Amino acid sequence: MKRWLETRKLARKGEIRSVGKFSLMVRRFCRNKAAVASLVFILLLILIAVFADVLTPYDYDAQNLSEKLRQPSAAHWFGTDDFGRDILTRVFVGTRVSLLVSILAVGISTVFALVIGSIAGYFGGAVDNVIMRITDIFMALPGMLFAMTVSAALGTGIWNTAIALGFTSIAPIVRQVRASILLLKDQEFIEASKAFGSGNTVIIVRHVIPNAFAPLIVQIALRLGDTIMAISGLSFLGLGVQPPTPEWGNMVSVGKDYMSEFLPLILFPGIFVILTMLAFNLLGDGMRDAMDPRMKR
């Protein structure tokens, strides 16, 4: 007994220098210049979305027909549109709509996909089979076509667009969640928890979902980018957010009519769509690289 106490004392002596997992991740992320730039860009967009009303002296729907289709100038940095409204203001307010809809859409799909994917992956067997065959059917439908159908059935507007887009991206996320849970479920720490006598719900909530969430964050970032594009697509076709609410897609849609004589109306919202999508994709890639331990040096 005395020697045991000694051993214990000695075991405590050794020190180990520890560096948090998160700070390592941040360090790896910061090394990726493109991802950091994308993150800065997205943060700027969020600021723009929040303060869109006060950033410019104009109202997004204040018409001034005498000033219509003006080239960019000191007063109107991006010029004015076919009703004489300030394009800069409308792009800024459009940012708010685009971000809001895409976050709503991805939020809806993530929540549903987490529940469905966890059930399929954790329980397996017949439940898994039924769920996966249904997702196969959804995967077989072209996403945009499906979103257009849902949107046509539900009607237009911010919420309906979000729901339409959210539902189209459930299936791929379900697959991702199921795959990571299949990997997790055979890990020994799940078995260890079972050995204590923990129930299924406890195991899913405490161990499975939190561990499946890390790879999902990357997927979420990538999907946000895709959804921004899809919203603009739907609005461009007149199925998404309706004028006069400005949205990048519907602005591009109007802009295309004036493309040959007046470029700014299609150019600026178009640039924002492309840059935002690119930023989310680069951010997603950067996060994946930062989280992947194989990238560790």
Next chain:
Amino acid sequence: MELLQIKDLRIQFNTDTGIVHAVNGVDLSLQEGECLGLVGETGAGKTTTALGILDLIQTPPGKIVSGEILYKGRNIREMKPHEIRDLRGNEISMIFQDPMSALNPVIPVGHQIAEVIRLHQKCSKNEADRQMLAMLEKVRIPAERADEYPHQFSGGMKQRVVIAIALACNPKLLIADEPTTALDVTIQAQVLKMIRELQQEIHTSMLLITHDLGIVAQTCEKVAIMYAGEIVESGTAEDIFDRTAHPYTKGLFASIPSIDRKMRRLTPIEGLMPDPTDLPAGCSFGPRCPYVSDLCREHKPELQEIGAGHFCRCHFPSQKRSPEKEGQ
């Protein structure tokens, strides 16, 4: 004649948490036809040393900072890339720990052996196939299995194939990195016996990297004990097993449960191996050593010869023959 001589080899890795001092001034020498066991625990720098010999350190993050690696008197570090490539496989070959990932799963094993022979000997396909079959026979795999794929072989058989590939070109030096760690004990005995026989048959020198002193006792004439990137003790097998000098080596022996004697408690080495990004100023074993003194904490001991060919990195050779080792 000295086939391989390593002088003051230092290898570092740049990581997120700082500079990892993986190998810190290793000196080794290997005679022709000799088998040297390089023993140490996880993170001691054994594998890094081996990869350094073959110039396979991934750069970045790794870097050979200083030192000489003399192969037949020529410094490998000064060779041109194509000369090093010629050396690998032809003159020096390596067996890795995991036989499962060392073979290409979509190519029949016979082809994989023949491919190596053709690559290095520039002979005809028929000649390579003839040599391949002879090699299979040497590792006791029936010739008719040459057309089978790796997944049709068991772990022990796969490791035999890996050995056949490594020995296909009659290398002068074989580096075996934990060749039997992934195998079961009865299979390990088979494979070790085979490696030993083949090594003697083709008169190859071998650097055997392992953490198992039992394997070393069976296989090697010379032994080097590695700790925190340094050789702490080296000599003949008799020096290490019967005239153990360094406190770390003694600690290793005391930690192993004996198969012959019954003892209620083991005597572990207290503490842990030092963080390779933050090595202690003096002797790197100092913080765990029962005989540590102020001298050890301040000055790093040099490797000194304490008997003919028996080297030890310790300030206090007098305390080496302590009675409790003999009486354990």
Next chain:
Amino acid sequence: MPVQLEVKDLMKYFRIPVGFLHAVDGVSFQLEEGKTLGVVGESGCGKSTLGRAILGLNEATGGQVIFEGEDVTHLKGASRKAYKKKVQIIFQDPFSSLDARMNVQSLIEEPLKVLGTYRNKTDRLEKVDELMDTVGLAGRYKTSYPHELDGGRRQRIGIARALAMDPRLIVCDEPVSALDVSIQAQILNLLADLQEEKGLTYIFITHNLSVVKHISDRIMVMYCGCLAEMADTDSLFEQPLHPYTKGLLSAIPVPSLHVQRNEILLEGEIQSPINPRPGCRFAGRCCYATQLCRAETPKPAELLPGHIVSCHHAGEING
């Protein structure tokens, strides 16, 4: 000492596409309270499956597990939960058996939450401190994560988690195989001390014969899902009766230059346990194998007092 655990003709088959994998095929033994049974065998011999079947993590296909007089083979609901408190497991890889997102404190707290005897958090954390002290983990590691600690400390967390339930029996599934020898010795000493102090019973599963000899009172050698030989430790090492045990013992690399063993090199490889044919599973590698061995599975028989061996020819071979 009373018999704590009795296993009778335990079978565990796994259904696979080509038939059944006989992971454990008719293993019986008794284990007294406070003793250690070492289970040795090579990879795939079914030793881990045996441990998990005893714990109820894999439900047995056939046979019985009797723990403290109660048949626990097919428990459900509350009685299953009660049984799981009495038997615990320590895993081989202390990394994959710990959830990497949780720190040391919450890892050790987890079983206490499941246990339910501690109503409030302060009591639980007090118990966590006590457990960390028992296994020799300094209090300052409470907020560390498993990846920041070395293998030995991680294994101490695993041991603390198993002890949290205050179990009677612990299945140690290769608890030191992933550790370096100097750390391995620390953990083996800790396990021996805990046994002495708490009167624990161990089933110690390993492929390392030196370790199993050190820690066990009795040893069972498994081959291909079957019991090959079982005896008290000294008896097994001094007088192995089964040809497989003989080969296994002679294959141990001994860290000494002066030990001369008669080398019995076992040729060939382990037979697949998928849809095995009747007959001794070791017959293919055995130099004494006869027609009888290939036709009929040998039954375990007590050849010497307390020394059980499954071999048709054990008597003749050993004179």
